[in-house]
Amino acid sequence: MLAAVGRGSVGLVEEIGRLGHFLADTLRAVPDLRTWGRQLFPMMRRIGVDSLPIALFISAFTGIVLALLASYTFTGAVPLYLVGTLVGKTTMMELGPVLTGLALAGRVGANIAAELGTMRVTEQVDALETLAYDPHAYLVLPRVIAGTLMFPVVVAFAMAMGIFMGWVAATTLLPITTAEFLRGLRLFYVPFDIQFGLIKAASFGFVITLIGCHLGLGTRGGAEGVGSATTRTVVYSAEMILVLDAYWALTLLRPA
């Protein structure tokens, strides 16, 4: 068992080392703006705009459930206008970014790993290199930058949708007026709540796209290799989202 733990630890350290090396190669490609700049806007559309429907769908139902859950918990104990507080705080600071991040780990991360993995096994990545293109500039940087920039935008829309649907549920299904919901929403609100959620979203976008690119370009073998890279991307991305979620809470929310 000790040997298995040892092997696992060595494997993890090796994987982190490879990811660090990959990141260094990607940073070295930054000056090649001519190559990655052209790819950036199409990628922002693919990663950001095209992800909006799934993000809005998830956040809409989350908002409804949060309102009902808050009402169930508070009834008889706490004033119900605090439903607005719970929906707002939770959506902005935690569930908006984390649930959207987990959904996009599947949609965006898996898509990147499958696409780049297929390009790798069909020698399209080798072809890029022989045509004097750096795959990090042409394939990786546009995806990582687009993910880092667009995840906060998608999450911002998801937050708005979650709060809106929380308000709809509260005012139609619960004995709460719009004024009471808004009172609760404003009660402990500080602009940092939104900033906190968006910082997390940017970090999720960065790691999901970086892991997708790293595992996609590292694909070996044929269809099986592509499948494995895709699965590992989703699993590692989900794990990293939870780790980063805890990291940001520890670094930004801990009382001084």
Added chain:
Amino acid sequence: MIAFRELHKAFGPKQVLRGVSIEVQDGETLVIVGGSGTGKSVALKHVVGLLEPDAGEVEVDGQVVSRLRRKELTELRAHIGYVFQFAALFDSMTIFDNVAFGLRRRRMGEAEIRTRVAEALGLVDLPGAEQQMPAELSGGMRKRVGLARAIALRPKYLLYDEPTTGLDPVTAAVIDELMVRTREALGVTSIVITHDMRSAYTVGDRIAMLYEGRIRQEGTVAEIQQTTDPLVRQFIEGRPSPRGTEAAAPPGSDEEVAVKESQR
């Protein structure tokens, strides 16, 4: 000139290349033949720095490929066209964009790119295919587009990785003819990897056989056709390895060991 010097390469425990040494002179076409899995493509990928050798080196125009910096390697690659086994076309792009892809890297004007793409597609007998997608083409046509993409750059060197594999004999002959025509039109130095001996005889000035990670024999087409080496004869005549011919394999070689094991 391209020179392989004592090139060694292993993937994990599998030693693929065990000291490949051979030179390709300017203007000539060297064909490297050998069975599947003997490391022909692995050797070729070292020429453009897609793989790094474990030992030994590949030299192109006096530059050791594995010692080049990223920028120098990019400059070297600009002089080398690579035709991939399965064409490796970018499937999200039209044929025009595929062929123009390398040209765009060179900051050419759009008008010049259009001219070059039309010329390259004309040379491979695919004029007017610009707006088609790779998925709409047959295997032979895809290989021709792969060749067009390589020659559009007007390279000094052309590397072909199994250009006729998987094609019917007529299409394979068309590709062979295209390779000969390309060489005559552009005067390029070429390395062709194949196990198709008819193709090797048609396009090659010299033929080298790779066996167990080393060059077993090299010579002109006539010399190879008249060889007395039993292993090379067996390969060029396409004969299966009969029982009891293990003497043809060098003592202690993987093949000899495998034959002895199978006869126990």
